[in-house]
Amino acid sequence: MELSGAQILVQSLKDEGVEYIFGYPGGAVLHLYDALFQQQDIKHILVRHEQGATHAADGYARATGKPGVVLVTSGPGATNAITGIATAFLDSIPLVVISGQVSMPVIGSDAFQEVDMIGISRPCVKHNFLVKDVTKLAETVKKAFYIATTGRPGPVVVDIPKDMTDPNIKVPYHYPKKVSIRSYNPTVVGHKGQIKRAVDLLLSAERPIIYSGGGVVLGEASRELTEFTRLLGYPITNTLMGLGAYPATDKQFIGMLGMHGTYEANMAMHESDVIIAIGARFDDRVTGKLDRFCPHAKIIHIDVDPASISKTVKVDIPIVGEVKPVLEQMIELIKDHKHKPHKKALEAWWAQIGEWQALKCLEYDRNSPLIKPQYVIEQLWEVTKGNAYITSDVGQHQMWAAQYYRFDKPRHWINSGGLGTMGFGMPAAIGVKLGFPDADVACVTGEASIQMCIQELSTALQYDTPIKIINLNNRYMGMVRQWQEFTYESRYSHSYMDTIPDFVKLAEAYGHVGMHIDKPEEVRPALEQAFAMKDRTVFLDIITDRTENVFPMIEAGKAHNDMKLRGLDSASTDRELA
């Protein structure tokens, strides 16, 4: 079969099983778009800005586990995609981003819409390719998917000069079933001896804690993590990226850890004697001050990426491998082990954790005449019975969603944890809805974040992806305002906007339903009404208490046992510890 480069790309994507391409046309990709026009199998989702394409593909990938595919033109199309590529990179999300490039003969001449995409994307991709020979295009696409989805996943850019897709140049087509790359061999199975040492240490622990992250979600190891945790009876905390990997409503789950983690999770980390980190990377938002991080603990770390191990925190037993097979091996070893978990010590440990839990660090003023954002999330959880896919933007609302929506299933919590990209949530929700058309999908956002990709409301209408936008409108960039309140003596420098659009009218202008909610008693009925409108995108503009802060909080550079709690300053927290 002889095909043009454009046809080869489209056929390769079909052979790869791609359902959706998120993209935006332009000069350098016109041949490709013409080839797309002449087929029915792959659906193209036309976004309104290339950043939206990358986030939508990213949301689709996070929810379905399949790689997201993006198609953008050269120059500004490519640069607009960069924020979304970096977002996926920091959270290890598999994307294949195809960017058009000017034709080979004019590369380097500052041609119209020319930008060095390979150079610009290099620091925020797992790998990238410039296609310089059309006979290698199919193989390059295969390699891109292989690299994006294996080992520690990540985005891969394939930059295709326009002349590589010339409809008049046809070459034989063959899409390889498998590809191997001699310089790329990710480790799958963990080292047996290390795993055995880890299990011995785990079973000798008196104050153990399981600290798991996004790697468990990406590695489809939620079931194994749950079995492992229940078998041991140890407390478990999840990172922001790991929420849902272990059921949040389970009694062994002690909440998220880190900067806005629960009191009990952070205290348990601080006081623990053995930590097992599973698919988590000791991010600065998790560890706080490094030299005071878990001072008494021996640390086991399972990660598919050797570079994540001992990067910030020195670990005692590293295990390089995929989380799922390593946990399977550990479960077997624990079952057959001559030692069982230390019953007496565990009882005392759980009693201690119970004392920390009794502080009820997530409690808030439930009698306020104003709408408390925490209340909205709790109601959202109840109305959706905890089953919705929740995407979020970045800021206070993101933390409240993480704290108060109790995720029981993996891949249901979709947020930009690493890069912290405002504007991520709504296009991501569109991607999720395409992946799961029958599921409830909500985007928890704020009036600042939502405006960063608001144009995608138009995409949501065109492709009939009825999502619910929960806009926690506090008329501030809440997280910026919170930091300014705590560390800049409430000098709210540019953390509010003098003009905010009428979101109800805006939603209606885009062809959706808009709702304005400003009383606590309206929240529940509004949510019920919104989710009952199965075929409509609904924008709920919820006017919340503008002074509300996210607690607990470990301020940057402080340690796990130095938390700011609601109604307590850090000094009194310290007193309590002493």
Place this chain on the structure above:
Amino acid sequence: MRHIISVLMENESGALSRVAGLFSARGYNIESLTVAATEDPTLSRMTIVTRGSDDIIEQITKQLNKLIDVVKVLDLADVGAHIERELMLIKIRSTEQNRLEIRSLADIFRGKIVDVTASTYVVEMTGPSEKLDAFIAAIAAEAIIEVVRSGPTGISRGESGLHL
């Protein structure tokens, strides 16, 4: 501590910039970097001289290994015995008074005079970097017109080698 890191990688355009970009993005220092194709023309070998604590060097080797184009990474400090050589070309202003001295110094340092004009010598010299430093120090500073150094490359002693 100073380390010499050998990197075996795909001989493809852009491979060098991936390595250089990694060092600048993560704030690692590069004292020198040399690169050329190996006996297998599809592979290049790069030698990087860098400095850092053990933790930093561990991260550097891990991050290099993580690059898709990188086949193998070897820290020559880890393999123990190794040979390190750097090439220098040095252009020296020659006068009636110093001509003999330069020639005998070049001999002592096992350098070769590879170009002679009425007023200049070019000396070619290889050796560990310290030897080249010592030669430069032995020549009067005002006599030195130009110094070109390749940066060190290195190879381990014994049977083992860095290949596929």
